[in-house]
Amino acid sequence: MDLYLPIANLSVNALVIVALGFGVGWLSGMFGVGGGFLTTPLLIFYGIPPTVAAASAASQVTGASVSGVFAHARRKGVDYHMGGVMVAGGIVGSLIGAWLFEFLRARGLIDTVISILYVFMLGSIGGLMLKESLGAVRAGRRGQQVAAARRRHHPLVAALPFRWRFYRSGLYISPLAPLILGLVTGILTMLLGVGGGFFMVPAMIYLLGMGTAVVVGTSLFQILFTTAAATMVHATTTRAVDIVLAVLLLLGSVAGAQLGTRFAARLKPEQLRLALALIVLAVAIRMALGLGWRPGELYSVEIG
Amino acid sequence: MRRLLALFLAPLLMAQADAPKLVPDASQREIEIAYSFTGADLLLFGAILYPDARAAERPADIVVVVKGPSQSVLMREKQKVAGIWVNADSMRYRSAPSFYAIASSRPVERIVDARTRAIYELGLDSLQLSPIGSEPQTVQDRFVRGLVEMRRRSGLFVEAPGAVEITGGVLYRARIAIPARVPVGRFTAETFLIRDGRVLAAAVRDIEIRKSGFERFVAAAAQNHAIVYGLIAVFVSVAFGWGAGALGRRF
Numbered sequence: 001m002d003l004y005l006p007i008a009n010l011s012v013n014a015l016v017i018v019a020l021g022f023g024v025g026w027l028s029g030m031f032g033v034g035g036g037f038l039t040t041p042l043l044i045f046y047g048i049p050p051t052v053a054a055a056s057a058a059s060q061v062t063g064a065s066v067s068g069v070f071a072h073a074r075r076k077g078v079d080y081h082m083g084g085v086m087v088a089g090g091i092v093g094s095l096i097g098a099w100l101f102e103f104l105r106a107r108g109l110i111d112t113v114i115s116i117l118y119v120f121m122l123g124s125i126g127g128l129m130l131k132e133s134l135g136a137v138r139a140g141r142r143g144q145q146v147a148a149a150r151r152r153h154h155p156l157v158a159a160l161p162f163r164w165r166f167y168r169s170g171l172y173i174s175p176l177a178p179l180i181l182g183l184v185t186g187i188l189t190m191l192l193g194v195g196g197g198f199f200m201v202p203a204m205i206y207l208l209g210m211g212t213a214v215v216v217g218t219s220l221f222q223i224l225f226t227t228a229a230a231t232m233v234h235a236t237t238t239r240a241v242d243i244v245l246a247v248l249l250l251l252g253s254v255a256g257a258q259l260g261t262r263f264a265a266r267l268k269p270e271q272l273r274l275a276l277a278l279i280v281l282a283v284a285i286r287m288a289l290g291l292g293w294r295p296g297e298l299y300s301v302e303i304g
Numbered sequence: 305m306r307r308l309l310a311l312f313l314a315p316l317l318m319a320q321a322d323a324p325k326l327v328p329d330a331s332q333r334e335i336e337i338a339y340s341f342t343g344a345d346l347l348l349f350g351a352i353l354y355p356d357a358r359a360a361e362r363p364a365d366i367v368v369v370v371k372g373p374s375q376s377v378l379m380r381e382k383q384k385v386a387g388i389w390v391n392a393d394s395m396r397y398r399s400a401p402s403f404y405a406i407a408s409s410r411p412v413e414r415i416v417d418a419r420t421r422a423i424y425e426l427g428l429d430s431l432q433l434s435p436i437g438s439e440p441q442t443v444q445d446r447f448v449r450g451l452v453e454m455r456r457r458s459g460l461f462v463e464a465p466g467a468v469e470i471t472g473g474v475l476y477r478a479r480i481a482i483p484a485r486v487p488v489g490r491f492t493a494e495t496f497l498i499r500d501g502r503v504l505a506a507a508v509r510d511i512e513i514r515k516s517g518f519e520r521f522v523a524a525a526a527q528n529h530a531i532v533y534g535l536i537a538v539f540v541s542v543a544f545g546w547g548a549g550a551l552g553r554r555f
Contacts, residue, residue, distance in 0.1 A: 002340060002342045002484075003339055003340070004337060004338070004339050004340065004341040004342075004484065004519060006515060006518075006519040006520075006522040006523045006526075007522065007523065007526055009485055009487070010484055010485040011341060011342050011343075011484040011485075059537050059538065059540070059541040060541065062538060062541040062542060062545065063541035063542065063544045063545035063548075064545060065545065066541070066542050066544075066545025066546050066549065067545050067546065067548055067549025067552065070546065070549055071549065108380045108391035108394060109390065109391065111391075112388065112389075112390045112391070116388075224542075228538045228541075228542075231534055231537050231538050231541070232531075232534040232535070232538065234534075235526070235530050235531070235533050235534025235537060236530040236531060236534060239526050239527060239530060241526065241533070241534065241537050243522060243526075243533070243536070243537050243540065244339075244522065246537060246540065246541065247540060247544075250540070250541055250544040250545075251544070254544050254545055254547070254548030254549075255548065257548065258548055258549075258551075258552040261552075291387075291388040291389065292387055292388055292389075293389075294384075294389065295382055295389050297454060297457075298381055298382045298389075298450065299379055299380065299381055299382070299447075299450035299451065299453075299454050300379070300380050300382075300391065301377050301378070301379055301380075301451065301454065301455075302377065302378040302379075302380065303375050303376075303377055303378075303402075
């Protein structure tokens with residue numbers, strides 16, 4: 001079923017895009033990540049221009065995070081205070097990201113920078129997750145309980161001035177730390193079309209020392225608003241948000257997310273983390289190879 | 305004075321009256337891009353009118369060129385730097401056709417010489433791209449070859465020797481495929497009648513390619529009402545996520 005995308009200016013097989021959305025949504029429901037880190041590269045492999053892919057993937061992540069935010073909010077799993085600070089940082093970050101995007105695009109470096117960022121971020125996070133989950137799986141086999149790491153924030157975070165109380169997170173820290181985290185995520189969202197959950201969740205646990213009960217909900221809350229802001233910034237600057245592409249992705253991903261959530265309930269958490277680590281590493285390796293291989297197309301054309 | 309002018313013009317006009325004429329037409333004057341657009345097949349046809357009926361007996365060739373609106377483009381070339389492929393050299397062209405298709409009754413190199421091909425831009429090796437900058441000829445050639453190869457692979461540059469069919473020496477027809485990723489704008493279909501390496505007649509027809517209905521509405525909204533468009537995109541994604549969550553809880 002061919003469908004013409006009015007902004008990307010090409011026709012795609014609608015079923016392939018819906019299936020892609022479904023697969024990513026299924027993974028995102030299963031692992032509690034937005035899935036943007038898979039959508040953008042997959043759309044680019046399919047032949048969608050990178051800018052349109054990043055801009056439209058952001059709105060898919062918005063959709064994927066909404067139902068999660070509602071579910072966590074009912075369980076009081078969202079720290080709105082902390083989330084609000086992060087969103088403020090995220091909005092500033094997406095404006096910086098927009099400037100950076102234009103700066104790199106004008107020099108023809110945007111695609112390379114996107115790939116390098118993906119390789120480094122996914123490679124390091126995937127590697128850490130793999131190590132941690134392998135340890136947990138092995139310990140589980142031997143029948144040991146893994147002692148939960150003692151919750152504490154990083155010394156750098158403790159050194160920041162003006163402390164606020166974040167009741168639901170159980171923290172008394174400077175709002176600058178979540179603000180900076182939000183800012184970095186905003187930049188990444190703008191450049192890569194990702195929600196940043198895969199980066200935010202570990203940072204909230206290991207850097208801020210937030211209580212795990214509110215980490216996922218707050219991260220989803222922040223993702224919801226940051227990706228919405230990034231969609232707005234893309235719509236007004238690059239004008240590359242393809243609403244038809246976004247709807248196709250959403251159709252698949254919201255359905256996939258519902259099924260993925262149910263499927264996840266049947267698996268052990270450490271197995272889930274191991275599987276996610278392998279997927280993240282596979283994307284990173286594919287991207288790294290893509291940088292080093294001689295590309296099929298040496299030339300690219302920019303109009304205007 | 306007027307008499308003098310008439311004297312000068314007379315041979316020209318006579319030559320004009322002697323020269324054959326082309327009456328071109330196209331199957332579509334407008335191509336509308338709608339949601340199901342996967343490309344179009346353009347049929348270009350017409351008649352050759354010879355003032356002297358016997359002239360039709362000597363075979364002539366027909367070349368049809370369809371050109372898209374010209375664009376100013378920046379070409380970038382990837383090179384391997386420190387183990388990874390990055391954009392390095394670049395070249396700017398003031399007027400590169402966004403679409404170029406040439407159909408002819410015989411391979412165009414056999415119909416006209418290189419000079420005539422360059423004058424009328426007949427063939428992918430004869431495009432006048434007007435590069436900006438003063439790179440050496442070898443570099444220029446490399447970039448032009450790159451651009452042509454790339455657009456040829458994506459179906460935006462097409463060479464179809466032998467695709468023009470001439471019936472009875474007076475009727476011609478050619479079919480040109482317009483791919484889905486064609487740019488919108490005013491296209492021109494030029495027809496040339498060529499014999500003995502000389503262009504005897506030429507005629508031009510305009511073809512308009514544009515987005516229609518919903519596609520035009522979306523593209524215009526994204527361009528002219530960016531804020532509203534962005535808000536709608538956000539609203540749609542929130543509505544989808546919320547709707548799926550609400551449905552999911554029921555089952």
